[in-house]
Amino acid sequence: xxxxxxxxxxxxxxxxxxxxxxxxxxxxxxxxxxxxxxxxxxxxxxxxxxxxxxxxxxxxxxxxxxxxxxxxxxxxxxxxxxxxxxxxxxxxxxxxxxxxxxxxxxxxxxxxxxxxxxxxxxxxxxxxxxxxxxxxxxxxxxxxxxxxxxxxxxxxxxxxxxxxxxxxxxxxxxxxxxxxxxxxxxxxxxxxxxxxxxxxxxxxxxxxxxxxxxxxxxxxxxxxxxxxxxxxxxxxxxxxxxxxxxxxxxxxxxxxxxxxxxxxxxxxxxxxxxxxxxxxxxxxxxxxxxxxxxxxxxxxxxx
Amino acid sequence: xxxxxxxxxxxxxxxxxxxxxxxxxxxxxxxxxxxxxxxxxxxxxxxxxxxxxxxxxxxxxxxxxxxxxxxxxxxxxxxxxxxxxxxxxxxxxxxxxxxxxxxxxxxxxxxxxxxxxxxxxxxxxxxxxxxxxxxxxxxxxxxxxxxxxxxxxxxxxxxxxxxxxxxxxxxxxxxxxxxxxxxxxxxxxxxxxxxxxxxxxxxxxxxxxxxxxxxxxxxxxxxxxxxxxxxxxxxxxxxxxxxxxxxxxxxxxxxxxxxxxxxxxxxxxxxxxxxxxxxxxxxxxxxxxxxxxxxxxxxxxxxxxxxxxxxxxxxxxx
Numbered sequence: 001x002x003x004x005x006x007x008x009x010x011x012x013x014x015x016x017x018x019x020x021x022x023x024x025x026x027x028x029x030x031x032x033x034x035x036x037x038x039x040x041x042x043x044x045x046x047x048x049x050x051x052x053x054x055x056x057x058x059x060x061x062x063x064x065x066x067x068x069x070x071x072x073x074x075x076x077x078x079x080x081x082x083x084x085x086x087x088x089x090x091x092x093x094x095x096x097x098x099x100x101x102x103x104x105x106x107x108x109x110x111x112x113x114x115x116x117x118x119x120x121x122x123x124x125x126x127x128x129x130x131x132x133x134x135x136x137x138x139x140x141x142x143x144x145x146x147x148x149x150x151x152x153x154x155x156x157x158x159x160x161x162x163x164x165x166x167x168x169x170x171x172x173x174x175x176x177x178x179x180x181x182x183x184x185x186x187x188x189x190x191x192x193x194x195x196x197x198x199x200x201x202x203x204x205x206x207x208x209x210x211x212x213x214x215x216x217x218x219x220x221x222x223x224x225x226x227x228x229x230x231x232x233x234x235x236x237x238x239x240x241x242x243x244x245x246x247x248x249x250x251x252x253x254x255x256x257x258x259x260x261x262x263x264x265x266x267x268x269x270x271x272x273x274x275x276x277x278x279x280x281x282x283x284x285x286x287x288x289x290x291x292x293x294x295x296x297x298x299x300x301x302x303x
Numbered sequence: 304x305x306x307x308x309x310x311x312x313x314x315x316x317x318x319x320x321x322x323x324x325x326x327x328x329x330x331x332x333x334x335x336x337x338x339x340x341x342x343x344x345x346x347x348x349x350x351x352x353x354x355x356x357x358x359x360x361x362x363x364x365x366x367x368x369x370x371x372x373x374x375x376x377x378x379x380x381x382x383x384x385x386x387x388x389x390x391x392x393x394x395x396x397x398x399x400x401x402x403x404x405x406x407x408x409x410x411x412x413x414x415x416x417x418x419x420x421x422x423x424x425x426x427x428x429x430x431x432x433x434x435x436x437x438x439x440x441x442x443x444x445x446x447x448x449x450x451x452x453x454x455x456x457x458x459x460x461x462x463x464x465x466x467x468x469x470x471x472x473x474x475x476x477x478x479x480x481x482x483x484x485x486x487x488x489x490x491x492x493x494x495x496x497x498x499x500x501x502x503x504x505x506x507x508x509x510x511x512x513x514x515x516x517x518x519x520x521x522x523x524x525x526x527x528x529x530x531x532x533x534x535x536x537x538x539x540x541x542x543x544x545x546x547x548x549x550x551x552x553x554x555x556x557x558x559x560x561x562x563x564x565x566x567x568x569x570x571x572x573x574x575x576x577x578x579x580x581x582x583x584x585x586x587x588x589x590x591x592x593x594x595x596x597x598x599x600x601x602x603x604x605x606x607x608x609x610x611x612x613x614x615x616x617x618x619x620x621x
Contacts, residue, residue, distance in 0.1 A: 029447040240560060
């Protein structure tokens with residue numbers, strides 16, 4: 001048996017190598033977790049965490065009493081999540097099926113290169129591009145104007161904001177998200193396909209009975225991860241456009257935390273909402289994963 | 304990036320290799336696809352690609368159009384007869400955009416270098432099962448994937464550490480991405496242990512083994528992860544908005560936000576003093592946009608190359 005001292009002597013270089021990374025994770029992941037304590041304080045920046053007075057659950061009041069501003073943020077968050085799970089989530093699967101059925105390797109590669117590209121752009125660039133295309137002074141309206149047609153006001157209209165951010169998400173990430181489905185599709189068993197063809201299954205039946213079942217574990221996995229992120233919806237994307245459409249249409253939990261805490265100085269409430277959001281997020285992943293197990297899927301981690 | 308995509312072993316063994324002559328052919332047992340099916344698929348891909356390419360094209364052309372063309376088109380120009388680089392000259396002749404470009408480039412270079420060193424070192428330490436504290440450190444790393452400390456505690460931590468208005472605030476909090484560590488570790492674990500052991504027999508130390516054996520075998524994964532870090536640093540917007548107060552420290556993304564997204568007029572005092580007549584506002588804005596997209600477009604083929612090699616395939620963690 002190695003004694004601790006021997007192991008230390010053997011592994012100290014490894015520990016030294018791990019040190020910078022571990023320090024960074026401790027400082028910027030674990031230490032801030034402790035900072036959540038201010039959710040229970042009347043936090044005063046000049047007093048700091050150590051000296052601010054404790055106030056129990058006072059900061060959770062907007063949540064507990066259903067403050068309209070908070071409820072608006074919560075409802076917006078849930079609506080956006082629902083839209084994204086129902087309308088955005090299936091798109092990469094469909095696109096992957098189309099790409100997978102493309103015979104010409106060259107054409108496939110070319111389209112993939114183009115479709116993956118927007119993923120690497122920042123949200124600032126994506127939002128800027130959308131404004132330049134669809135804004136009131138943008139390209140689309142420029143054409144309509146020059147053709148003497150009436151113009152469309154899409155950007156900066158609160159009623160259309162959710163449609164707007166959904167299309168931005170679709171534009172930015174649909175292509176990129178196909179990667180994982182394409183990888184799963186490349187592992188569909190050719191023997192099963194062949195058997196289905198021999199049995200006279202139509203293309204639709206092959207899709208339903210062979211292709212989709214073989215990529216089901218991946219679909220379930222990504223759906224779980226997506227659900228775990230339910231309460232985090234496009235923070236950067238939304239904060240960039242909030243000034244144009246107002247808080248009514250665009251306030252979500254993350255922007256609520258930012259606006260109340262860092263902008264408004266109501267640190268305690270903001271931290272309380274952030275804390276609840278974090279806990280619910282973890283609970284959602286664990287819960288969704290359990291549900292997946294119950295349905296006989298593997299989920300994110302094995303049982 | 305998505306938490307579920309990971310760099311896995313090369314996909315060589317994943318499917319049957321098609322022979323050279325048979326490349327791009329449908330398996331013999333499958334019938335000819337219908338014309339309708341081909342048409343529908345072509346339409347989907349065509350529309351998708353156009354939706355990506357057209358905005359870039361319009362932005363590029365408008366940034367190079369002459370003032371006359373812009374005013375006659377009433378804004379965007381899809382084809383410019385005499386391309387001019389005036390807008391780029393205005394933007395790059397000193398002033399806020401030039402400075403922001405330097406800041407972004409500096410943060411990206413320094414951040415990527417530091418992140419790569421820390422990630423490689425941690426991943427290597429974690430690629431040796433059975434070493435002291437191996438399990439706790441691994442668990443600690445993986446756990447960070449499950450939760451996010453939240454905006455407020457994060458801000459307070461950065462403030463407490465005295466990093467506000469300091470460029471390090473854009474680097475240190477995101478220095479190590481646990482997901483990248485896990486991916487890299489998985490790669491290191493694939494390296495045959497005989498290689499490492501024989502090097503030990505020859506008296507090589509850990510650092511030597513890492514530098515001489517492990518890293519040369521992992522160039523591909525190091526490149527891909529380095530590029531992911533670089534893209535993240537280049538694109539960082541919110542952390543800059545949160546932690547950098549003085550506008551003269553702004554990186555490019557904040558300049559973009561202010562002068563393009565928020566449409567704040569950009570005048571000669573923001574650009575440089577020695578310009579007599581400024582190019583039209585819109586071509587200046589488009590030039591800033593092009594400058595911020597260009598580096599991504601330039602490194603993109605390199606990332607692509609690694610996708611093409613099959614190094615970036617989705618692997619499902621079980």
